[in-house]
Amino acid sequence: MKRSHSFLTTLRETPAEAKIVSHRLMLRAGMIHQTSAGIYSWLPLGLRVLKKIEQIVREEQDKAGAQEVILPLVQPADLWRESGRYDAYGKEMLRFCDRHERDMLYGPTAEEVITDVFRHAVTSYKQLPQLLYQIHWKFRDEIRPRFGVMRGREFLMKDTYSFDISQEAARLSYQLMFRTYLKTFARLDLTSVPVKAPTGPIGGDLSHEFQVLAETGESEIFYDVQLEQLRQDPAEVDIDKLIQIYAAADELHDPKTCPVPEDQLKTARGIEVGHIFYFGTKYAEPMNAHVSNQDGERVPVHMGSYGIGVSRLVAAIIEAHHDAKGIIWPESVAPYKVGLVNVRTGDQPCDALCDQIYQSLSNAGVEVLYDDRPERAGVKFADMDLIGLPWQIIVGPRGAPQRQVELKNRLTGEVVTEGVASAIERMIA
């Protein structure tokens, strides 16, 4: 993408309404636009990141054997009356009537809809286990939307639902998703701490939240230092053991009953990026989602649900990866891999070399944002650091005649001068 043709506009000033760094940086980098309180438009740069995160989340779900579906955003109240949650859910649920005076709602979650899908399709234990997921928008009329996409009213969630014949089988699904979450967050370059969680309006008896450590997190978390072993390969982690290790958030932590000795207890702030529940037959029973078991009896199916805040993750990643100059994207989710800076647009050798680099990288499938605007070099450097692409290739009038460029690593700040061919080669590798 050439900057001169792109929609992107950056802000030099810090927007006054933004209280935390990720919100400030998302606005300054032109990733989002607030359309209404807690309701955002995703602009091209922001959408590229959102899509990359979504894709990593999707790949890990697929690897776990979950199958993707899309469920409706607008749901009939009758399904929620069946489960008994229509009155229980409260004002966070946006309710309205269609033209036939039928009560409808904008889905805050989808247990009822998926249970309805399931009961029409699955009749026997032989068809179990099943894991279904979607990546789709949710609406919750949060009382205090804040911090940009961190706590929006409309937000993108990945929600998976598991269906098993028994509690023991359901625990295996739970553990599979638990491991899948560790893998997903590791690919996003995040340190996630799983903490035991209250089950809230969704109900059930086994639940964990995945908290990303960040100073601006809304939860205070307390955990046994042993949990830091999580930095090891998620594929190797013994989930059963891990679940035994102490970790709790906010009021669930009671210093009087905490089993961890003080010198082994860590305190940090966390952002909840994922939440998993096992809730047994809570929906299956009232909604009549029964299957026949091995003895031919009709039994309610055991279910779990597993959420990831995909749009919240964009902000959480920025909270974990930034400096005073701007965002520092991990390569896995960067909107472009390379930022190409033409220090003197209009200078023939600079323009020619930039064009060549832009063409070669684009042809090789490397995503490049080429700043070809007739702006001062300082403005272009500041913008590139703000946007935070992992690599910058800087082409200036001194090096261009010798076909020399500077290659800058945004994370380390390291700059090396090299020949254009080897710089291109390194970016393609």
Ligand code: ATP
């Ligand atoms: P929170 O405690 O942050 O309000 P929750 O417990 O109500 O979240 P869940 O029902 O567990 O949320 O939803 C699954 C995931 O969706 C959460 O872990 C979080 O990452 C994300 N999420 C929930 N509410 C919001 C929101 N208002 N804005 C953005 N993401 C959200």
Ligand code: MG
């Ligand atoms: Mg939650």
